[in-house]
Amino acid sequence: MSEKPKKDDVQSKMMSMEAGEYYWCACGNSSTQPFCDGSHKGTSKEPCAVTFEKKQEVMWCMCKRTKTPPICDKGCKE
Numbered sequence: 001m002s003e004k005p006k007k008d009d010v011q012s013k014m015m016s017m018e019a020g021e022y023y024w025c026a027c028g029n030s031s032t033q034p035f036c037d038g039s040h041k042g043t044s045k046e047p048c049a050v051t052f053e054k055k056q057e058v059m060w061c062m063c064k065r066t067k068t069p070p071i072c073d074k075g076c077k078e
C-alpha cells in the first residue's frame, strides 16, 4: 500500500455536489475517486471530511497534492 499520495489523475474534477458531508481520498488508493473507499487502511493517510451547506459546484483535487484539500489549487498544472 502506498504511503505517499499518488497522482490518481492530473486533471482536477468538477462535480455538482448536493449539500452534505463527503470524505475526500487523500491517499490516492480509492477506487471511487475523488472519495474515500477505506483503501487508506495500512497507510499514514486519512480522508479529509468536508461539509457543504448547500448544493454547489466543487473542483476536487485528483492529484492529491493540493495545499487546500479537498479543493484543487492548480498544483497539478505546475
Ligand code: FES
Pocket (backbone or CB within 6 Å): 024, 025, 026, 027, 028, 029, 030, 035, 036, 037, 038, 039, 040, 041, 045, 046, 047, 048
Ligand atoms: S481511500 Fe484514500 S483516504 Fe481513504
